[in-house]
Amino acid sequence: MAHVPLRLLILGAHPDDAEYHAGGLASIYRRLGHTVRIVSMTNGQAGHFERPPEQVATMRRSEAAAAGAVIGAEYVTWDFPDGELTADLATRHQVIREIRRFAPDLVLTHRPYDYHPDHRAAGQLVQDATYLVTVPNVLRDDPPALSRDPVVAYMPDLFTKPCPLEADIVLDVTDQVDTIVRMLACHQTQVFEWLAFQEGLLQQVPADPQQRLEWLLGWYRRHSLPRANRFRADLIDAFGEQRGREIECCEVFELSQYAASADLPTRQRLFPSAVCRPPRSSAAATPAHDIPSTDHPP
Numbered sequence: 684m685a686h687v688p689l690r691l692l693i694l695g696a697h698p699d700d701a702e703y704h705a706g707g708l709a710s711i712y713r714r715l716g717h718t719v720r721i722v723s724m725t726n727g728q729a730g731h732f733e734r735p736p737e738q739v740a741t742m743r744r745s746e747a748a749a750a751g752a753v754i755g756a757e758y759v760t761w762d763f764p765d766g767e768l769t770a771d772l773a774t775r776h777q778v779i780r781e782i783r784r785f786a787p788d789l790v791l792t793h794r795p796y797d798y799h800p801d802h803r804a805a806g807q808l809v810q811d812a813t814y815l816v817t818v819p820n821v822l823r824d825d826p827p828a829l830s831r832d833p834v835v836a837y838m839p840d841l842f843t844k845p846c847p848l849e850a851d852i853v854l855d856v857t858d859q860v861d862t863i864v865r866m867l868a869c870h871q872t873q874v875f876e877w878l879a880f881q882e883g884l885l886q887q888v889p890a891d892p893q894q895r896l897e898w899l900l901g902w903y904r905r906h907s908l909p910r911a912n913r914f915r916a917d918l919i920d921a922f923g924e925q926r927g928r929e930i931e932c933c934e935v936f937e938l939s940q941y942a943a944s945a946d947l948p949t950r951q952r953l954f955p956s957a958v959c960r961p962p963r964s965s966a967a968a969t970p971a972h973d974i975p976s977t978d979h980p981p
């Protein structure tokens with residue numbers, strides 16, 4: 684059978700969200716010859732302590748494009764102002780058009796439970812757009828409706844209220860760390876300026892490009908460990924006691940109930956190299972509130 688490339692669309696709120704939360708999966712996709720498109724829904728203009736917003740937006744647009752080029756992915760930055768993304772109708776329509784045009788097999792986004800209002804809005808917008816992407820009378824033929832919803836999954840976060848993220852998919856990204864760090868390093872105004880400033884690390888950032896990469900590797904590893912520790916039980920479950928305890932860098936994903944359902948073979952196809960849990964509702968009697976076997980009730 685001919686190799687049919689999968690299509691991954693990451694709809695993040697800011698330029699750098701995709702690589703920080705899902706750079707490992709994106710690089711695995713590209714290595715396997717699949718297609719990856721990354722969208723930052725906002726222009727990222729708020730991400731600095733001294734550069735003016737217009738300059739930050741311009742710089743972050745090219746930083747994002749460069750990060751995409753590291754793995755051969757298209758990285759698009761929309762014009763919505765950073766810090767002002769809302770789940771309104773006009774933005775929903777833009778998300779519907781984006782999903783219809785790209786026709787992804789898999790969409791990744793934020794959960795609507797998050798510290799950042801732009802992340803919450805992004806998650807809500809994707810939730811509002813799915814299903815409607817299949818309805819021809821919504822934005823009639825502009826572009827044409829899809830024949831089916833994509834599978835949607837949430838990128839990892841550590842928030843617990845109203846509910847913690849459930850790791851349906853567990854991915855050890857140890858082998859992808861260097862690529863993730865090279866992608867993150869493209870976001871110079873962020874990792875070497877704004878985030879370093881916010882964390883009080885500005886004086887530590889080396890001037891030499893190679894030393895900067897090594898410093899960023901340490902930064903990424905430090906920030907990855909709390910994620911690995913939060914999902915430690917899932918890592919042990921997926922990789923066994925010894926390896927599960929060793930892993931320091933992982934990505935986990937929760938499948939959205941509000942888009943296409945994905946059985947175990949579909950999950951394994953959409954998340955290559957990952958350990959996938961079977962759908963929860965098929966493990967036992969289906970609770971009354973769960974979505975039944977058809978994707979959407981009338």
Ligand SMILES: [Zn+2]
Nearest residue numbers: 696697700799
């Ligand atoms: Zn963000």
